[in-house]
Amino acid sequence: MATADIKSCYIGPEISDEQFIPEHIFFFLAKGFVEGYDGHNKYSLHSGDYCLLRKNNLARYAKQKENDQFEKVVVVFDEPFLKDFQSKHAFNTGPSYTEGTFVFFEKSDLVPNFILSLASYYQKDGKIAKSFSDVKREELLLILLQLDPGLANVLFDFSTPQKIDLKAFMLQHYRFNVSLDRLAFLTGRSLSTFKREFKQLFKDTPSHWIQQMRLQEAFFQIRQKKRKPTEVYLDLGFEDLSHFSFAFKKKFGVAPSKVGINH
Template identity: 50%
Template sequence: MKVNNIQSCHLGPAISPELLIQEHYFLYLLKGSMKGYDGNKHYELQPGDYCLARKNHLVRYTKFKDNGDFEKIIITFDEAFLKQFLERHPYHAEASKDQDAFLLIPENTFIKNYIQSLAPYYTGDLQLDETFANIKREELLLILLKSQPDLANIFFNFGITHKMDLEVYMNRNFRFNVSLERFAYLTGRSLSSFKRDFMKTFGTTPGEWLKKKRLDEAYFQISRQHLKPSEVYLEVGFEDLSHFSFAFKKEFGKSPSEVTHV
């Protein structure tokens, strides 16, 4: 789907570049491409694709420019806006069983026309004021709910994160370098109950388990998939290559480069 005369724009509160998606947002890709990973599935977006990125999900993504350009439209649906929307348009929400971080939305004539309707405001000096920006956000939300009513279960479920299966969640998300406090929150626990449940589930502390799990994954990627240490350490949740190399040698008795050349 090609939309002409549109430039990058953002409606609503800014989104954080962190690994955690902190608010729902709609993403439409104009130029370039994008790959994402949520611990379970890989996603790929090409120009003309759009998706919904879901709040409270951990993701890792890579942007690829086209002739030096990467252009996108992002429209954030923050909780305050969604609650105001419900005052005008009552919707009932139930718990969603879908756990994907990105929901790819099928091509839709209404969405295509909506995207095109933004063109006059981003090709010149005219800027959207906050009131009109909220009207355009509301318009898009109505279109999404009309085409996919089940999205109400995602947008309007404001409850505290429910208590998740710790073993399933951690095995899916151990590669993400986030704090224990954040892992606790995302699994529906206080930090103290997270540590307590973790010991019951895995028989060790979260810190020790994460280090071992990440190093085992790194060993597999280097020895079996023949990746370079520099390609692996960030992927498995380490921040620093030298620290990764030190921990790797301590765990396996060989440096990452020695395993590479075996």
């Protein structure tokens, strides 16, 4: 597929750049390579690939440029938009039909042709005017529902997360850098209930337990898997290499760069 006329574009309400997904997000990769992770599986996207990221999940991705370029189109399907769409179109809803954060579709010319159609709507700032963005979002949503009618079960489910197994969730997601409020919400608990049950279960506070789990995993990755500190600290939820190195040395008595030399 030719991508020469595609520019990076963001359609829909602004969403903070965090690892919690508050709304359904359609992601089209025009140029580059992306490796995504949702706590369960890793997913790879190449130029021309596309997927939907489901709301109320955790996810992160690492990107690589292609010929020194990285271009994507991101379309956010927020709840008010989806409710308005649902009022115009008849789609039956039911239980979510799949697990996981990333939903992929069978390849179809409909999607890349839609992406190419956006070129004439770009403004100088690389965005699309509000008067056109809702129309284009509706067009894309109709395409996706045609490709996968069962997607209606996911998109039009406006319920909040139900109470789930706290231990299993935390062991699977401690690497994600999100607030305790988000973690409580995703496990179907209030913040106070989350903290109380966490303390009863792990005999520790959430913040301290999360850091210790990350440091233990870092030690394993560096010593056993022979990975470099610069390769692991972001994967484990540390935003800053110097902070990671300080916390690591405080816990293990040795800098992460020195692990394996005398240990």
